[in-house]
Amino acid sequence: MKLQTVGLCALTLALAACGSSAEETNPTDETAAAPAPVEEEPSLADLATSAEGPYAPEDQCTGLYGFDSFRGQLRRTVTFRDAKGLAALADPAIKLDFGGTSGVEALTSKVEADPELWDDMADVLALGCASESETSATMPAFFATMPKDVDGTSAYLVTANDAPVYTDAEGTTPGDATISWDLVKLVGDAPAEGAELAEVATLDGKTTGYMKLSQLRSAIDYRILANRGDDGWKITAFVAGD
Template sequence: MREQGGPAWIALAGALALAACGSEPAPAPSATPAAPPSELPDAPPSAEPEPSSAPVISTSKTASAVSATYAPQDECADKPGWPTFRKALGSAIKGRDVEGMAALASADVTLDYGGGSGIAELKKRLTDPASGLWKELDAILPLGCAVEGGLAAMPWVFWNVPDDIDSYSAMLVLGDDTPLLAKPGGKAVGAAGWQIVGIDPLDFAPKAPATRVTLRDGGKGYVETERLRSLLDYRLIAEPKGGTWQITAFIAGD
């Protein structure tokens, strides 16, 4: 939903939400004209598709592969000005540099869905230990960067969630080797690293040692709770402005 006075990324998020509500994308144009029916060759009766040798890693928003994983990717590195911005961002976060972060943000940076915005408010929150914003920024840095409509989003998964996923009841499993457990503290019964898994949001306890999850293929088990990250957790949105990148939102929720 686009809020009055909100940045361009909110409009983009609204367009993506409409797509998730049932509209079907237009078919991609063919590179060459289709042959008339009379000219189409007959396929052998027993012809089967060739098996794919590509790794099962999805970067699309479709649910074509239930075993897809969503390890961080960097789609921003080759964008003009991004390397300089990313280096400055990392330095400011590592040094807990409030003024450095403020210099990277737009004047109307959005900070919540209740109207919180602006440089002064950003500084106030960064200097408040109770806000935990530095910890949230630490967590975002290694999770990649996605691009949509010229805007950048960190973490990468934020703009790469399949359309059939309800972000309120799903989480990303962090780590390459995170196992699926038979029970809390039990033996590993499978791999869960970088998968999007379903949870019961009403039963989720952030301090519990493990959380019961459902894999996309229907498998069930437990994952250590500290290895789970909400799909609606904090994300940083940046836009190219005046030859550089500026943070236009640092926000959680929906």
Template sequence: MTGRLSPLLIATAALAALTGCESGTEPHASPSAKASSAVAPSPAPSSEAASAPEPEASQVAPPAPAASPEARYAPQDDCSKQPGWPAFRKALVSSIKARDAQALSKLAAPDIALDYGGGNGPAELVKRLDDPETKLWQELDAILPLGCAVQGGLTAMPWVFWNVPENIDSYSAMLVLGDDTAMLDTVGGKTVENAGWTIVGIDPMDFDTDAKAIRVTAHDGTKGWIETRKLRSLLDYRLIAEPKDGTWQITAFIAGD
């Protein structure tokens, strides 16, 4: 996203490449985003499926991400040394903590993208922030501690958004939050391994946000259960910003693909 591209088109193009279908999260190739490829699902061992104790969690063995066995995606801050970024982030954090929609809108570009259906602009951002049903303040709260990445002159929060390996299908993968988050053999069972800050596979058709835990597959094919609250979609909300006239502007706050 022969002439000069607008900031919004640049940001949209950066978003498009990550999911492999965003030629138009978001969210879900640009020099900043990683293309996704389909990962063949692993067969579900019938013995494990039969013994799973929790009916609300998925019984289908999800596809295993094809990532390095040692790969960890703990948040990093690649943005702090960018000119003007510290002041921008301070203003961003302040507006979020104060739940000040007007202050946040002043950090947004005139054509900030808010969805893939044409929703855009600071006024629309304020409207959505002021609507408690959207829970956008909570989404912003969740993004802040997840780091920041730099690619092609743009920044993205969370950091993992621009650091997903090309061989991982973002539709069927989740980031495991926390340093010591355990993968369990059954829901509420024993620890199989520490899955903190890894990317695990899920069955997106069976993902239930209300379930206590979700059945996942680790990079090495190990299957187990992880608390749902400890999983974050790779296509969840992200905030994209770019420098303009010596400061930074939010050019997209968007989720999905």
């Protein structure tokens, strides 16, 4: 009787061990079907850190009296989406569009109604700063440094290193040329809503083709203008368009 009990116990333990091993080594259908993580597109700030090209982000404003402190505060307010902090950095008459909207209260309402504007400000800050005097700053830098005769409504900045230029409107056949952080202009009409590519040419006309709109930034997209007055640096305009 004792021998039979021992044998049964051994058999029971062996079966349990086999069952446990099978559960551990065979993934469930749910685990096997788990989707692969989606890779996020690099931010404009990430792309700008390794940018190379004629209009790669530059900083002409570091030497301006008090500007580094002001810009540091602005970066913090954007990072933390601090509407009150942003209001404190704005001129009372800050310009917000070309239709007459202005003022700190309107600025606060604007960012609260459209949180994506914080991302727009982050992009602006990532694209450098240009200055034409000791009391003025323009961000992004290329808006102030591009040739004055360029039509901003049809000009784009290529925001990538070695961005391919395709020979077809579907973007399936890359040509021999690539463009890095340079200005291009639209060829023909503006791209239709929902389009992924636009037909463009370099300003000298030597390179033409189709480029991904995700790698192009309109020259008249959002920009920030700042000026230094008796109460220090203030944002005097946050506008897009012309």
